[in-house]
Amino acid sequence: MNWSDLLSLTAGELIAPTTAAYALAAIGLNIHFGFTGLLNMGQAGFMLVGAYGFAATAQAGQGFPLSALVGVACSVVFALILGIPTLKLRGDYLAIVTISAAEIVRLIGRSSVLSDITNGAAGIPASRFNKDFLGLSVLPDGRTALGPFSYANNVGDGWWTRIVAWAAVLLAVLLVWRLMSSPWGRVLKGIREDEDAVRSLGKSVYGYKMQALVLGGAMAGFAGILFVMPASVQPDAMGRSMTFFIWTILLLGGAATLWGPVIGSMIFFVALMFIKTVMRDVLPSVLRPEQLEPLAGILVGITLMLLVIFRPQGIFGDKKELMLDVR
Amino acid sequence: MSAELSSPTPLAQTAAQALAGVSPEPGVAKPDPIIVADDVVRRFGGMTAVDVRHLEVQRGAITALIGPNGAGKTTLFNLLTGFDKPNSGNWEFNGRRLNGVSAGRVARAGMVRTFQLTKALSRLTVLQNMQLGATKQPGEGFFTSLVKPLWAAREQEITTQAEELLVRFKLDAKSDDFAGSLSGGQRKLLEMARALMAKPELVMLDEPMAGVNPALTQSLLGHIQTVRDEGTTVLFVEHDMQMVRRIADWVVVMAEGKIVAEGPPSAVMENPAVVDAYLGAHHDTDLGDESVMAEGVLEQLEAEEATE
Numbered sequence: 001m002n003w004s005d006l007l008s009l010t011a012g013e014l015i016a017p018t019t020a021a022y023a024l025a026a027i028g029l030n031i032h033f034g035f036t037g038l039l040n041m042g043q044a045g046f047m048l049v050g051a052y053g054f055a056a057t058a059q060a061g062q063g064f065p066l067s068a069l070v071g072v073a074c075s076v077v078f079a080l081i082l083g084i085p086t087l088k089l090r091g092d093y094l095a096i097v098t099i100s101a102a103e104i105v106r107l108i109g110r111s112s113v114l115s116d117i118t119n120g121a122a123g124i125p126a127s128r129f130n131k132d133f134l135g136l137s138v139l140p141d142g143r144t145a146l147g148p149f150s151y152a153n154n155v156g157d158g159w160w161t162r163i164v165a166w167a168a169v170l171l172a173v174l175l176v177w178r179l180m181s182s183p184w185g186r187v188l189k190g191i192r193e194d195e196d197a198v199r200s201l202g203k204s205v206y207g208y209k210m211q212a213l214v215l216g217g218a219m220a221g222f223a224g225i226l227f228v229m230p231a232s233v234q235p236d237a238m239g240r241s242m243t244f245f246i247w248t249i250l251l252l253g254g255a256a257t258l259w260g261p262v263i264g265s266m267i268f269f270v271a272l273m274f275i276k277t278v279m280r281d282v283l284p285s286v287l288r289p290e291q292l293e294p295l296a297g298i299l300v301g302i303t304l305m306l307l308v309i310f311r312p313q314g315i316f317g318d319k320k321e322l323m324l325d326v327r
Numbered sequence: 328m329s330a331e332l333s334s335p336t337p338l339a340q341t342a343a344q345a346l347a348g349v350s351p352e353p354g355v356a357k358p359d360p361i362i363v364a365d366d367v368v369r370r371f372g373g374m375t376a377v378d379v380r381h382l383e384v385q386r387g388a389i390t391a392l393i394g395p396n397g398a399g400k401t402t403l404f405n406l407l408t409g410f411d412k413p414n415s416g417n418w419e420f421n422g423r424r425l426n427g428v429s430a431g432r433v434a435r436a437g438m439v440r441t442f443q444l445t446k447a448l449s450r451l452t453v454l455q456n457m458q459l460g461a462t463k464q465p466g467e468g469f470f471t472s473l474v475k476p477l478w479a480a481r482e483q484e485i486t487t488q489a490e491e492l493l494v495r496f497k498l499d500a501k502s503d504d505f506a507g508s509l510s511g512g513q514r515k516l517l518e519m520a521r522a523l524m525a526k527p528e529l530v531m532l533d534e535p536m537a538g539v540n541p542a543l544t545q546s547l548l549g550h551i552q553t554v555r556d557e558g559t560t561v562l563f564v565e566h567d568m569q570m571v572r573r574i575a576d577w578v579v580v581m582a583e584g585k586i587v588a589e590g591p592p593s594a595v596m597e598n599p600a601v602v603d604a605y606l607g608a609h610h611d612t613d614l615g616d617e618s619v620m621a622e623g624v625l626e627q628l629e630a631e632e633a634t635e
Contacts, residue, residue, distance in 0.1 A: 175473075183464045183482065184472035190448050190459045196410065197446035201460050202434030202525060203467070211469050 006277050008148040013269040015149065017157065020165035021047075021227035022269070026249045026261030027172045028219030034255035035180060036212040037192035039095035042082075043220050044242035045102025048109060048235060050075040050221025051228045056117050058129035064136055067129070068225055075221025078105075079214045087209045102243065109235035123234035126156045130229055134160060157230035165226045169262060172219055177258055179215075188212055189256075241297070248304045254314025263315060268300075275299055342388040342555065342576045343591075349577075351590025351598070354381035361386040361529055361560050362407065367416030369402055369584075376402045377413070378584045384529075389551060389561045391571040391592075394581035395605055400564045401443055403581070404533050408440045409433040421528065435462065437528040443537060443564070445514040449507030453498055456506050456517055457489035458482075460524030489524060496520045496550065512543040519550060523559075530554060532563035536570055548574050568596060568605075580604060 013019055025043055032038040040046075054071030058064065082101055086094045108114060110121040118124065137160040139153040152158040179185050187208050190198040199205050224238070231237075245268070253264025276296045280289070287295065307314075345358055360383035369377040377399040384390050392400050405411035407418060409430035417426040420438055428436075439460075448456050458464075464485060465471045466478025493499040496516045501509060506517060515535060522530050535551065536544050552574055555561050565571050571578055571592055578595040580588040582604035588595055595601055 178473055178475075179469075182472035182475070183458070183466035183478060184469055186451070186455055186459055187467055189451055189455075193448035193450055194446045196430075196442070197448060198459065199410070199430040200408065200434055200440050200442070200446075201521065202431050202439070202462060203459075204429075204431045215469075 002281075006274070006281075009277050010270050010273045011148045013273045014266050015162055015166065016269065017161045017165045017226055017230050019265050019269045020162070020169050021223045022246060022249055023169050023262045023265035024165075024172055024223035024226065025220045025246050026253070026265055027169070027176060028216035028223065029246055029250050030255060030257075030261050031176065031188075031212055031216035031219070034250065034257070034260075035185065035192060036188045036209060037091065038087075038209060038213060038216075039091050040098045040213070040216070041095045042098030042100075042102030042243060043216075043246045044238045044240070045098065045105045046075045046078060046217045046220035047224030047227060047242070048102070048105050048233075048238040049078045050224035051233045051238070052105075052109065052118060053221070054225045055124045055129045055228065055233045058132060059124070062132075064132040067132070068222065071225050072218050072221040075217045075224070076214050078221075079217030080210070083210045083213045087206055087213065099240070099243070103240070106235045106239050109233075118233070118235070121236065123232045123237075124228075125232045126229060129233075130156050133164075133229065136160075139163075161226070161229050165229075168222060168226065173258060173262060180258075184208075192256075245300075248300065248307075251304065251312075251314055252307060254317030257314065257316035260314055260316040267315070271303075272296060272300060342385070346385055346388060346577050346591065349385075351588070351594045353586045353589050355383070355589055357383040357385040359386045360384060362418060362420055362562075364407070364418035365416060367403070367406055367418060368414045369399075369406055369411065370414050375584050377406060379403060379416070379581075379586055382579065382586060384560065384562055385577060386560050387555070387558060388576040389555045389563070389574055390577045390579060391575035392562060392564045392579050392581060393566070393568065393571055394587075396566075397583075398581040398604070399584040400581055401533055402584075404440060404531055404564060407433075408438060408531060410440075434525065434527075437525075438531065439522040439525050439527040439529075440531040441518045441522050441533055441535065443533040445511065445518050447506040447509060447514040447517055449505060451506055452503050453493065453506050453509070453517060454486070454489055454502045456521050457493060457524055458485050460521040461485040461488065462525045485524075492520045492523055495553075497546075512539045515539055515547065516543075516550075519547070523554065527559060529560040529562065532561065534564050534566070536565060536567065544570065572596065 025047055028046070029040060029043050032040040050071040052071075053074030054067045057070040058067035062070075078101070082094070082097055086097045109118045112120050134154050134156070137154045139160055141154055143150065143152050144159055151162070154160050180188075187198065187203050190203070191205055191208055195205050227238070249264040249268045250261055251264075252268055253260030253262065276292060279287070279292050279295065283292070349355055349357060362382070362384040364379055364382040366381075367377055367379040368375065392403070394400050402411065406413050407425075409425070409428055409432070413426065417424060419425065420433075420436060423436065425433055425436065425438075434440075448459065451459070464478060464481050466482060471477045490499065490502070493502055496519070498513060498516060498520065501513065506514065509517060519530075519532065519535060532551070535547055539547060548570065551561055551563065575592050578590060578592050579586055580595060580598070580601050587600045587604055588598045590598065
């Protein structure tokens with residue numbers, strides 16, 4: 001086995017745009033679930049809606065700022081549509097509605113109905129929508145090597161995308177820190193613990209839940225834009241398994257913590273890449289390459305189960321908090 | 328604590344005097360009502376849980392709502408506070424119609440309730456629980472929360488107010504603990520203190536003494552009186568007649584959804600309708616007495632039961 005290859009491959013996952021996109025989506029989900037207690041089972045749907053909104057606008061020749069704004073706005077509208085009927089009901093309804101809505105978006109995206117915009121199951125290649133984004137780059141053209149990381153500066157999967165993606169993640173962390181240490185965040189946490197108690201104290205619970213859903217959804221929308229930047233808007237790449245990966249990341253890092261989603265995402269992708277690379281090296285005699293991917297998925301699933309059983313608070317979580325009987 | 332309870336404060340006397348001339352009958356008008364409710368009906372399927380013709384609650388007094396299990400006390404609470412919707416009826420709080428108003432708005436109007444099953448916000452600290460009870464915190468708006476100078480001053484006021492209340496309720500030592508780590512009785516105290524954070528005009532306590540040990544009950548009773556003496560109206564649900572007798576200025580008795588009696592505690596306890604509601608119409612018949620069996624009284628009782 002070539003150890004330096006293994007190391008540089010896995011280290012690359014630490015700062016990959018995908019890792020950042022998942023981290024941002026997990027921060028959004030953390031606002032939903034970790035702080036407000038909303039069970040959003042369709043975070044990938046929010047990302048896909050955002051990505052489609054962005055790609056459609058960018059394809060039409062609008063600049064990156066406007067396209068990104070449209071993408072995020074699409075996710076906000078998606079959140080409102082899902083939230084208006086469900087947030088007055090018990091929590092499980094939101095879970096059902098979000099998972100189905102995410103699937104609806106994916107299935108519409110891959111069908112031929114809207115293929116003018118979505119290009120069906122084949123998806124929209126990044127070259128059609130990321131020119132404006134790369135054009136904004138302040139980096140000179142060419143290639144930069146930084147330790148084990150060596151990428152082209154101004155390509156979809158290059159340094160510029162990485163810089164913007166991680167800047168967005170940092171900004172989101174900062175925003176979450178500010179919000180959650182404010183009275184607004186206190187109300188959200190109160191709602192997580194007991195809606196009726198917060199209602200009895202004169203807060204408009206529905207309004208707060210809606211704000212939380214929209215904010216987390218908007219973050220997912222931008223995460224979707226970051227996710228598609230290096231490759232393409234491919235509806236099947238943004239389905240249920242993506243949602244569950246985001247959940248894994250959130251629980252791995254620790255729900256209701258500030259850095260949990262970010263560190264969780266890094267660990268998740270590094271571990272996934274490590275497992276895949278090692279298996280590719282060690283197991284080719286037993287397994288064909290196309291069997292390795294599902295096996296990696298199985299291992300991720302087992303990890304999640306072990307995590308929930310033995311360390312339900314995640315890496316950053318406080319076990320004491322979980323020991324309290326909730327209501 | 329008991330000395331404190333037995334010597335009525337000036338305000339207690341005022342409340343008692345105000346109600347002195349009011350005749351003890353169901354649905355009677357009060358001199359200065361804070362709540363006026365009319366024809367409030369709530370049905371669950373075929374069962375009428377609440378059917379209140381007329382109810383007035385005197386301002387500045389402690390009114391106890393008593394009645395046997397299933398009398399509809401908590402349902403009436405839920406209706407008045409917007410946590411449940413009635414089939415019909417309307418009510419006013421401070422002259423303002425509140426039927427059909429959401430629970431959050433009811434609380435903002437100055438009518439804050441607690442719950443029978445305590446709702447401490449477990450994974451918030453005791454202090455955060457208290458802070459959450461405060462009103463008019465601009466930092467609870469999404470955009471203002473982003474700029475700390477806009478809400479830091481108010482937060483300081485709230486924290487001071489919370490700390491004072493925690494001292495009064497002897498929870499100050501627990502200030503930084505998670506509310507989930509408190510005992511049942513301490514949670515009751517916290518919930519009451521939290522309700523006071525909003526400086527409500529009326530607090531509605533749903534069984535504040537349920538599941539609380541006798542020593543803590545004493546202190547809860549004291550707290551309820553203090554709240555009244557500070558000018559807040561108190562309406563509370565209770566099972567235990569002894570507790571009611573000791574602190575209530577006025578007692579409203581419910582049975583099977585209806586108000587069957589009203590009056591000062593001493594008068595209500597002797598009211599035959601109340602005794603019937605609590606003990607049944609035949610409470611003084613000894614069913615263990617053989618003569619009862621011999622004379623066929625039991626059959627008669629069963630027949631009565633069947634026709635009811």
